[in-house]
Amino acid sequence: MSKHLHAPLVQTHGVEKVYAAASKIAALKGVDLIVERGEFTALAGPSGSGKSTLLNIIGTLDRPTKGTVSYDGKVISTLDVDELSDFRLHALGFVFQSYNLIPVLTAAENAEYPLVLQGVEPAKRRKLSHEALKLVGLEHYAERRPDMLSGGQQQRVAVARAIIHRPSLILADEPTANLDSKTGAQLLDLMEDLNKDHGITFLFSSHDQAVLERARRVVRLQDGELKADEVRAR
Numbered sequence: 001m002s003k004h005l006h007a008p009l010v011q012t013h014g015v016e017k018v019y020a021a022a023s024k025i026a027a028l029k030g031v032d033l034i035v036e037r038g039e040f041t042a043l044a045g046p047s048g049s050g051k052s053t054l055l056n057i058i059g060t061l062d063r064p065t066k067g068t069v070s071y072d073g074k075v076i077s078t079l080d081v082d083e084l085s086d087f088r089l090h091a092l093g094f095v096f097q098s099y100n101l102i103p104v105l106t107a108a109e110n111a112e113y114p115l116v117l118q119g120v121e122p123a124k125r126r127k128l129s130h131e132a133l134k135l136v137g138l139e140h141y142a143e144r145r146p147d148m149l150s151g152g153q154q155q156r157v158a159v160a161r162a163i164i165h166r167p168s169l170i171l172a173d174e175p176t177a178n179l180d181s182k183t184g185a186q187l188l189d190l191m192e193d194l195n196k197d198h199g200i201t202f203l204f205s206s207h208d209q210a211v212l213e214r215a216r217r218v219v220r221l222q223d224g225e226l227k228a229d230e231v232r233a234r
């Protein structure tokens with residue numbers, strides 16, 4: 001087997017982030033993190049500890065001030081803008097706290113949006129968005145706009161959008177923060193099914209102990225540093 005097959009899915013090496021050089025506040029102070037394929041891992045830590053910063057850097061939405069991010073053994077933090085957007089479109093899915101759906105588009109159109117950016121033809125997009133909405137249990141809501149959906153349903157549309165292009169990794173920043181605890185638990189059920197049945201790796205942040213308890217590994221950040229890394233027996 002080639003060495004490539006054994007490379008971790010994601011590896012950060014010495015990742016530092018200083019937002020404004022003048023303020024000299026380091027949001028991340030040398031983070032070394034390895035995420036293997038198939039993980040269902042949470043990032044925990046108090047407000048301001050660097051969870052969103054780390055997710056954004058791993059997701060290539062932001063660049064580290066120092067250090068590197070590798071994906072499948074290949075350094076991605078130095079790719080140019082076009083290469084990065086191509087990488088994101090194919091390899092990553094994002095779920096945000098505030099769903100980030102496009103209000104004028106239907107659930108189906110929101111779900112298929114990454115495929116529009118990839119230039120996939122409409123008939124194929126429709127088929128894939130139908131499948132993705134079915135996976136998240138919203139096949140009967142395909143024509144609804146976000147304002148006609150509950151928060152939990154909107155977040156499930158966001159998950160459908162995140163999985164439509166079959167990414168290896170989904171990054172989710174506080175995906176349950178705007179949901180009540182029951183709806184949040186249902187979203188975690190869905191994420192867990194996608195992890196188990198479709199092999200999608202998840203890295204998600206949360207403040208909520210009930211959410212953290214669902215993770216198989218919890219990585220704790222404090223003041224921009226990794227403070228603990230616990231793997232749960234389940």
Ligand SMILES: Nc1ncnc2c1ncn2[C@@H]1O[C@H](COP(=O)(O)OP(=O)(O)OP(=O)(O)O)[C@@H](O)[C@H]1O
Nearest residue numbers: 019020025027045046047048049050051052053054
């Ligand atoms: N765009 C920005 N410009 C300047 N400083 C920032 C910016 N984003 C975050 N920070 C700072 O970086 C540090 C880490 O912030 P980050 O948002 O990563 O924390 P977090 O762990 O996600 O917090 P929360 O749990 O509140 O979401 C904080 O001190 C924050 O004030």
Ligand SMILES: [Mg+2]
Nearest residue numbers: 051052053173
């Ligand atoms: Mg945050």
